[in-house]
Amino acid sequence: MHVAPRVWISLGLCAVALFALTLRLWHLQIIKGAFFRERSENNRLRTVYVHPPRGLILDRNGQLLVRNRPSFNVDLVIEDSPNPTETITTLAEIVGQDPAPLLEKLSRQGKRLKYEPKLILRDVSRDDVAKISAQRHRLPGIIISVVPARDYVNGELAAHLIGYIREITGEQLKNPLYSGYRMGDLIGQSGVEARYERYLQGERGSQAVIVNASGNKIGEAYEHLALSGSDVVLTIDRRLQEIADKSLEGKKGAIVAMNPKTGDILALAAAPRFSPSVFTSEMSRDTWVDLIEGKDHKLTNRVTQGVYPPGSVFKIFVAAAALAEGVTTPNEKVRCPGYLKFGSRRFHCHKHSGHGPVNMFEAIVQSCDVYFYTIGQRLGVDRIHKYAHDFFEFGEPTGVDIGDESAGLIPSTAWKAKYFRNPADKKWYPGETLPVSIGQGAITTTPLQVARGVSAMVNGGKVLKPRVIRRVVASDGRVLEEEPKDPEVIRTVDIDPSIFVAMNKAMVGVVEDPRGTGHKAALPKIYAISVGGKTGTAQVASKESGVKDDDHAWFAGYAPADDPQIVVAAILENAGHGGAMAAPLVQDIFAAYFGIPDEPPPPVVEEKKKIKRGAR
């Protein structure tokens, strides 16, 4: 093979190809150079993001809870501003704000992509928009954009359930869960807003706009349309929610109403509340500190995150356990002298003069502690744990779809052996079983667990997953998610049905028996809707001081007793007696649910027929 000529030919071809490239470059850079130079000078591409409106949040009947309204944001395009710091200082002066946080906000967004608008002020008032517009010549690079913002139609209604939206944090941006989000985006941070973020958010649109050197739009390079977020329909009923929220005003506590057949949450109220709207505009430091660190724990959803000893409400579960285990019969009488002597200690009944001999019905109706000390002792803590925890799922998160939930705790010998380090503390002492039998001591539950437990007691033993979402509907009307018709049964409590009947009867007695502790939950007799329930008065020792605070007032009830449609659990922190303080709140909700007016019922008997029983 003669290599040399082949190499020369190759070199020649190589030269020809490179020369062709050079010719093309000559054409582009020299002949048409001026044309391209001009085009490059006019070439300003601005990406304008089009924020989609977030999905609406509606109640079960389609009533609006949260919608969107137009709001004004103030952005800065660095490229158009000769001196961004000066522009922002001027802007701050015009709207009467401190420039430092605004400058910090700008620097957080980075100086890169100078043609991209950087958010400086969110949701400014119309007055400020007018002022800024009037001073435009002093604010080069400042643009005002109209974007949808959250409008909480009912103010703070169901704040904990709905949750709030807030700017995505730096940490969240790093989370792969939020890939595709950008600095400054608003995202759901709690409640339904957070859990259903991916549905509510919609899809951000973008428009690449070509503008000339003076910033005027001369064309569009491409556009991706924004897609509105999907609407979320909740299970709650706005009417009931309003009443629940109202009755907690100025108090600390929680109310939750649930359909014991489906698990649908009809109302979920916790107090103190927060105002979701404070998160979207610029928030003062004090407001933030109060929300996060304030001793009111306003952000805590006491229905799912508050843990309280259940107090005497727990007695019906202990009673059911006692019957199921055969440690007592419904008719066995226990004498209550006002206390139970255990070793050298006296455990008192709440009625110091004593109830005398009581059977199970009477013990529940009058909430006799001594009776339950007695049968609790017979059961022992582990059998109480078996029924309360393993069967009725106390001490376990309910799995409701609104984010972080507390578990609470149902003690047992195994728990104590595991939890404590010191060998002396690992042992369960029989004396510790007594307070547990009446729902006191080292036992805690959430109000939602109580509502679920009572539901199971009155629906034949089905422990349901509480549901807050009915359906999710896309902006084009497609149903993306729908609550199944059948309830989600977590487990069925397999005990003799007669026990449920006995408990139902006893709980009706609590409300309707003359000696009952919960008669304040009763509905006017004329409507013939019988109510059942159980009061609770949980003793609390403040953690900080060890001093005894006022008791937590509990009431958990249901109606109508013969075919329960609604279960309500209410707790008021440090309010005193459950029967006196919590039962009336539950009664209000029942009244609203069955459409019973506030004023005393008219004395005409015929009216009775008109009341639609079980209207929703």
Add this chain to the structure above:
Amino acid sequence: MSVRVGRGILNGFDWVFLTFGVLIPLCGLVVLFSAGYDPERAVDLFGLFSVEFPSAACLKQATYLLAGLVVMGVAMAIPTQALNRHAFFLYGLGIILLVAVAGFGVVVNGSRRWLSFGGINLQPAEFMKLGIILTMARVLSRRPPKNGSSYALSELLIPGLLIALPMGLIAKQPDLGTALSLGIVGVSQILFVGVRPRALLSVVATVLILAYPAWEMLHDYQQRRILVLLDPESDPRGSGYHITQSKIAVGSGELFGKGYRQGTQTQLEFLPEHTTDFVFSVLAEEWGFVGCVTLIGLFFGLFATMLRIAARARDGFSTLVAFGITAQVFAHVVINIGMVIGLLPVVGIPLPLVSYGGSSMLSIMFGLGLVQGVSIRRMRYS
């Protein structure tokens, strides 16, 4: 005519070749400093200096260049004869890896190109590029044309299949750019040896005749993709947009460029992929026609010295290896520059030695090392 030094290991070492091979990536670093300029993502110089380095791409590329020089030295040390002996083995290994990719490769951006071995990612197509050069060199050098000067059609069957197999596997990934460049290199090696005009004609005719029914068999969307590939401006929102921006960048550079770090297309990020595939546009915008011609000149110098090594090689195999590597680098340079100035389709092939990227740098430096090895060994036994 020094006697002692001349007989040392570096007898035959091509210093001019090395100079070009180092000058071009150095120019690349200068361009990359501008293209990758981003003080917000500044990196410490390995914590050695308190000053932060404002162009991460440039700094990393510098480390790739240093690593590349080491790889080059290693490649130089490999005896050309060993490559000859193991050519088929390497080819077979490459094919096995390509089949493995088709089976359980990692999908990135819709293509299955990578094999992952516990954290180490391998792109078998890159490996195959070298495999095909060595295999064709071995096949062609052991079976020279029967008439002594050029191949007949029947003699092209085996080399043709050897090229078609890996090409097909790579095209299926799909990675059309790499498949084509692989084919171009293999075919150019055959052409280098020589093909009878009649054989060449019939091959070209067959391809043309088969092209039409093949085109008709494609789906609409596949046809459209190929049309966009050939004429990017028909898709002004996709790759056409990139080409338009790139042409504006190149053209607006005019004769002397806008000045270093003054390229608005680059610095305002109109230009896509400006540290990798479109790095030449950055050079064109900021250094103008003068800068472009200088870099093209340097590449011409590199190819000329490589071809000189091919011409002086001690045997046919070595010549074909040196020529094949030259053809490969050349093809990449022409395809890349042709792409950014709107002459050739957008296929995503980086500019050798200039575009940011470690694996491209290392594989090319390895190739250059092999060529240097050919140069060193040219006189051993003569």
